[in-house]
Amino acid sequence: MYELDKSKILNVMRTNAGEVLKKIHDAKGKNQDKTKEMNRFLDELHSKVFEILSKEVDKSQLPECAFLVYYCWIIVSLECRNYLWNYESMDLSRRSGELWESLVKLCWTFPVKKNVKRFNAPSFEDVQKQIKKKFVKKLKDRGIPDDLVSEIYNDYDKIWSLLGESINLNSDELFETFDELDGEIFESETKHEKVIIDFKGSYGSNEKGNKERLLTVARVYDMLNHYELTDKPYRCMLAVRTVEDSGHNYLRQLENSGLWSVERGNEVYDMIHKYTGFNILKVIKKHDLSIVNDLDENTAKYMKSKRTSKQDKSFADHYLTWW
Incomplete structure (x- = not known):
């Protein structure tokens, strides 16, 4: 069994990124253009590292390999971007949500359980x-x-x-579970259903408009259930990493509607484990994953020193504490 090593993966990525990053940093041009160039390089780097390691690991290790490589890529990505130009609160808020969502969605790309499969949203x-x-x-x-x-x-x-001509019924993750797939019969603790998940890095006071959109989408899926226009029932679920005090009211309204169930904090990782079979919390413990502790010294120092204006928390605590 191949031994995956967080430190070695980080070292390879940092070494490969170092020289290229300095050239991008010293070149003339807008910060946004430099960031795009950096991201293109880092995407290629991630693909190469994962391609190499995926050939080394046992097939059963592939989900863990994908998760760990992408986690290390997140660390290096944050370091590189902050080196080019320091993160401000709004940029880091958006980026941390994107990165967290992409990380956890890997569990459906490389599921441990074989009775789970993505589906496309209906028009x-x-x-x-x-x-x-x-x-x-x-x-x-x-x-x-x-x-x-x-x-x-x-x-x-x-x-x-009144609903308009078109409602986007797509979401961050759509998957269904099976009792039987490709001739194989499964025994599973999960129901035979289609699940629609909306991921949120954080949920705060600016979510009123999004709350109305979520309710509209869920009502449409609920009508499909009501009229039995689906081969298995739809279930809408909101997965939230962090709930701000100001966001509790909107979440309660979504829950009380009976249209959305809400998973918060570590409940999200338990839900992912239940459906995909991938135990994120176990992998976190095994490899001692902590974004702030894994960042290089300069980036970690910056993230700990900067504070959010509304919550008065450090960037490290508010944006980069994911578990």
């Missing part, structure tokens, strides 16, 4: 037609005269128009 146009057709059938099955059915449907159609 709103198709869904709308199916639900309307089912509604008309329900009216006719009750013996309502055709002229009255048309009258009721016209009013019903006007209500649908």
Whole structure:
């Protein structure tokens, strides 16, 4: 069994990035252009390192290998970006959320369990037609005269128009679980269902508009369940790494709607373990993963010294403490 080593992976990435990063840093140009060039190089570096290690590890180690390599890439990516130009609160808030989401989604790219598979979101146009057709059938099955059915449907159609012409039913992660897949039968603790997950690095007071979008999306999936227009029930789930005090009210409203379930903090990792079989918390403990502690000295010092204006927490505590 190949021994994955966090320190060696970090050392390889830092060594390869060092010389290139200095050239990018010293060159003339806008910071944004330099960052794009740096990201292109780091993406290629990640691909090469993972390609090499994936050939070394046992097949059963591939999920852990993918997770660890990407984690190390996150560390080096944060160091490089902060070296080019220091992170400010808004940039780091957005970036930390993107990186955390990409890291945990690897568990569905390389699942330990084999009865889980991603699916594509249905189009709103198709869904709308199916639900309307089912509604008309329900009216006719009750013996309502055709002229009255048309009258009721016209009013019903006007209500649908309030939703607009198109709603994006896609989300951060969509997957389904199976009792049987490709001729193989599975025994699983999870239900036979389709799950829609929306990942959030943090949830705060600026989420009111997003709350309304989430409710609209979930209502559409709920109607598909109600009219039995799916081969297995849909379930909508919000996975939140950090909940700010100001965000609790919006989360409660989502939970109380009965349309979304909410997983917070380590509950998210337990949920991922349940569905994909990949135990993130075990891997974190095994490799002693801590973003702030794994950053180089200069980057860690900066992240500990800078503070958020609203929460009055260090960048290290607020943005880079993920477990």
